[in-house]
Amino acid sequence: xxxxxxQPETDGELRRLIVLALQEGLPVSRYPYRDLAYDLDIGEDxxxxxxxxxxxxxxxxxxxxxxxxxxxxxxHNLMVVWDIDDDQVTRIGTELGELDFVSHCYRRxxxxxxxxxxxxxxHGRSQDEVQQKIAVLRQRVGDAYRDHTxxxxxxxxxxxxxxLRRED
Amino acid sequence: MKALSPLDCALLNQxxxxxxxxxxxxxxxxxxxxMSENAVLERLQQLxxxxxxxxxxxxFEPNTVGASTLAALAVPPEHIRETAELVNAVPGVNxxxxxxxxxxxxxxxxxxxxxxxxxxxxxIERKTGYPMLDLPMEQAYHIDxxxxx
Numbered sequence: 624x625x626x627x628x629x630q631p632e633t634d635g636e637l638r639r640l641i642v643l644a645l646q647e648g649l650p651v652s653r654y655p656y657r658d659l660a661y662d663l664d665i666g667e668d669x670x671x672x673x674x675x676x677x678x679x680x681x682x683x684x685x686x687x688x689x690x691x692x693x694x695x696x697x698x699h700n701l702m703v704v705w706d707i708d709d710d711q712v713t714r715i716g717t718e719l720g721e722l723d724f725v726s727h728c729y730r731r732x733x734x735x736x737x738x739x740x741x742x743x744x745x746h747g748r749s750q751d752e753v754q755q756k757i758a759v760l761r762q763r764v765g766d767a768y769r770d771h772t773x774x775x776x777x778x779x780x781x782x783x784x785x786x787l788r789r790e791d
Numbered sequence: 792m793k794a795l796s797p798l799d800c801a802l803l804n805q806x807x808x809x810x811x812x813x814x815x816x817x818x819x820x821x822x823x824x825x826m827s828e829n830a831v832l833e834r835l836q837q838l839x840x841x842x843x844x845x846x847x848x849x850x851f852e853p854n855t856v857g858a859s860t861l862a863a864l865a866v867p868p869e870h871i872r873e874t875a876e877l878v879n880a881v882p883g884v885n886x887x888x889x890x891x892x893x894x895x896x897x898x899x900x901x902x903x904x905x906x907x908x909x910x911x912x913x914x915i916e917r918k919t920g921y922p923m924l925d926l927p928m929e930q931a932y933h934i935d936x937x938x939x940x
Contacts, residue, residue, distance in 0.1 A: 645851075653828065657814070684850045686848070687809075694842045719932065732926060732927070737926075779887075780887040
C-alpha cells in the first residue's frame, strides 16, 4: 500500500530546502513560484502550500522585494543600544518599534560589561538626520532611561543573505 | 544616490509587503497599480539592475527556522583583518560589521538549532581568544512591514 502523506521527517527536510531557497530568493518572473518549484523539483501546489503554512504560523514575516537602502540614499544607519528599566522595556520597545525610521527593535540579554537590553536600528539620509532621530528616541524613552550608546558601522566585513538569484 | 519617480515608489511600496501568493503575483500587483504585468516585470528588473533592489524573497522571523544570534568580539584594532576572515569562514555567519566600540566586530550567526550555534560560538571564542558577547533576541518589538519610500 502506498502512503501518500509525507512523513514528518521528509516534510521537515523539504521545509528546510524551501526555506533555504526562499532566503536565496525568488525570480522576478511571470510565474515566480512555478519557477522556484521547478528548481526544487516539486510541484507548484506543494511549494505554495508550504509557503502558506509558514505565513500562517508566522515563520515567514513577509514575501516581497527588499529595497537597497544604500542605493536609495539611506546610507546612514546607527545601531543604538539602550539600558532601559526592565519593568518598562516592553512598553518602550513597542513604542520605538512603531516609529517609521526604526527598522529593527529587539530586546536582548544584558551581559557582564554590557548593560544594554534594547537594540534599535535607525536609518537616515544624513548624519544630522540620524542624530535628530536619536534625540526623538531619547525623548520617547523618558524616565525609563538609564544609558545608551550608538555604534556606528565603519565597514561591512561580510553581508550575505542579500543575494539576487538572477545573475544576468 | 538614486532618485525614485512617484511610480517607482508606488511600485516598490506595493511589492514590499502583502505580496500575493498566487500563480501570477505580478499580474495582481499590476492591476492594483493600473499597469500591465509586463511593465511591472520590466521596471522591477531594471530597478534590480540599477542596484535599487537588494533581494526578492521571503523575510523569516528569527529563530523559527533554526537558531540565530547577534554576537560581538572585542578585537584589538591591529588584528581586525585576520579575525574577520576567521569569523567569516565559520559556517552560518551571514553579516559581519566593524563598529566603533570596544566590542567592535559584530556578526549574525545562524545554525540548525541552538546546540549547533553554541558549538560554532565556542569555536570562534577558542580560535580568537577575544572576549565575546552572545546576544540572542529575546523579543522583537518591530513588525517588519517593509521600508516606506
